[in-house]
Amino acid sequence: MKSYQSIFAPFMERYISLKKGLGYKCIDMGYSYSLFDRFVLIESVSAVGITKELADKWAMPRPNESPRTRYVRIAHVAQLCEFLCTLGYKSHIPKLPRVQSSHVPYIFSRQQIVAIFAVSEKMMLKCSRHETSLSAIPALFRVLYGTGMRIGEALALRDMDVNLNDKTIFIKGAKNGCDRRIPISASLADVCEGYRIHRDLYAYPKPSAHTFFRTHNGEVCPRKSVYNWFRRILCESEIPHWGKGMGPRVHDLRHTYSVHALDTMAGDGLDLNYALPILSACLGHRSLDATEQYVRLTSEMHPGLLQDLNAVCSYVFPKKIML
Numbered sequence: 290m291k292s293y294q295s296i297f298a299p300f301m302e303r304y305i306s307l308k309k310g311l312g313y314k315c316i317d318m319g320y321s322y323s324l325f326d327r328f329v330l331i332e333s334v335s336a337v338g339i340t341k342e343l344a345d346k347w348a349m350p351r352p353n354e355s356p357r358t359r360y361v362r363i364a365h366v367a368q369l370c371e372f373l374c375t376l377g378y379k380s381h382i383p384k385l386p387r388v389q390s391s392h393v394p395y396i397f398s399r400q401q402i403v404a405i406f407a408v409s410e411k412m413m414l415k416c417s418r419h420e421t422s423l424s425a426i427p428a429l430f431r432v433l434y435g436t437g438m439r440i441g442e443a444l445a446l447r448d449m450d451v452n453l454n455d456k457t458i459f460i461k462g463a464k465n466g467c468d469r470r471i472p473i474s475a476s477l478a479d480v481c482e483g484y485r486i487h488r489d490l491y492a493y494p495k496p497s498a499h500t501f502f503r504t505h506n507g508e509v510c511p512r513k514s515v516y517n518w519f520r521r522i523l524c525e526s527e528i529p530h531w532g533k534g535m536g537p538r539v540h541d542l543r544h545t546y547s548v549h550a551l552d553t554m555a556g557d558g559l560d561l562n563y564a565l566p567i568l569s570a571c572l573g574h575r576s577l578d579a580t581e582q583y584v585r586l587t588s589e590m591h592p593g594l595l596q597d598l599n600a601v602c603s604y605v606f607p608k609k610i611m612l
Contacts, residue, residue: 293322293323293326294326294330295325295326295327295329295330295334296329296334296335296336296337297325297326297329297334297337297369298326300337300369300372300373300376301322301325301326301369304368304369304372305318305319305322312462312467312468314462317361317365318365318368321361321362321365321366322365322369324362325347325362325365325366325369328347329343332346337373337378338373338378338379338380339366339369339370339373339380339381340380340381341381343381344366344370344380344381344382344383345383347362347363347366347383348363348383348386356386356388357388359386360385360386360388363383363385363386364385366383367382367383367385370382370383393536394536394540394541394544395536395537395538395541395544395545396541396544396545396548397528397537397541397542397545399549401526401528402434402545404526404527404528405430405522405523405526405528406427406430406431407526408522408525408526409426409427409430409518409522410427411525412426412518412521412522412525413426413427421504421505421514422502422504422510422511422514422515422518423518424487424488424491424504424505425484425488425502425503425504425510426515426518426522427480427484428480428481428483428484428502429443429444429502429510429515430519430522430542431477431480432458432473432477432480432481433539433542433543433546434542434545434546435473435474435477435546436458436471436473436477436546436571437543437546437547437550437571437572438458438460438471438543438573439463439540439543439573440512440515440539440540441512442460442463442573443502444500444502444509444510444512444515445461445462445500446458446460446500446501446502447461447499447500447501448485448499448500448501449499450501451481451485451501453478453481453482453485456472456473456474456475456478457470457471457472457473458470458471458473460573463573467573469570469573471571481501485501488503488505491505515539516539519538519539523537543572547568547572550568550571551564551565551568554567554568
């Protein structure tokens with residue numbers, strides 16, 4: 290627990306404890322509250338309660354601060370204001386600024402996905418280095434595309450989390466602080482089983498990690514290594530990459546899963562009133578609103594599907610998409 294010095298110290302500590310009790314990690318929140326704590330001390334606030342004047346001053350843009358960083362620190366203090374209000378301390382809840390993402394998700398075609406898998410397999414078979422994570426890459430990319438999980442969630446999977454008998458994967462300590470169990474297809478279960486057999490056959494006797502995805506020498510697969518192999522595989526697959534921060538990114542496999550999964554469910558005739566909650570649960574979202582940023586369709590890509598979607602919940606789908 291961070292040590293705060295301002296008059297809001299016990300309230301910030303108590304609120305963070307409550308959030309952690311619900312499963313949230315609160316790392317960013319702790320940092321935001323450290324900044325707010327110093328800010329309050331400088332402003333010489335002596336009464337519990339956040340006034341509009343104080344909230345507005347806190348919300349002012351700072352030099353070299355990204356829109357996202359500003360949004361996060363304002364949001365954390367807004368949550369503190371709501372908490373103070375529940376305790377009877379009148380506080381002004383600041384309005385959150387709108388943040389427009391500069392990144393447009395890339396949606397891989399099904400042919401490109403097949404190419405990525407084929408190239409990753411080919412590169413893995415040619416590799417003999419024990420310290421590399423390439424031995425895990427073919428299975429890892431299939432899991433990312435086949436489940437829509439985040440790269441951090443996949444690399445943190447424990448061996449015991451992958452249940453091939455039930456064909457499920459358990460994700461612990463996800464982004465929103467909620468554990469979830471997701472189903473996997475029979476074909477993906479076969480991929481995971483094949484990878485596990487190969488991994489255990491060639492791995493060192495005493496791996497230092499108990500994660501599912503490991504290097505040949507038993508270490509956790511470094512995220513940077515995964516990104517580097519992804520770039521190389523894109524190049525070998527003749528899929529253009531526009532530079533750092535421009536994409537396509539590993540995270541775009543999650544976006545692609547969202548679109549392809551929804552397309553498949555709609556093609557199977559599943560009512561979208563049921564399809565969207567299923568997709569939202571698999572992605573680990575706590576509301577359908579959060580799924581909005583992952584489901585991106587155009588009339589050119591799925592004309593019939595988009596027409597059905599507009600009739601159900603047209604607000605869910607942003608217009609921008611890269612194909």
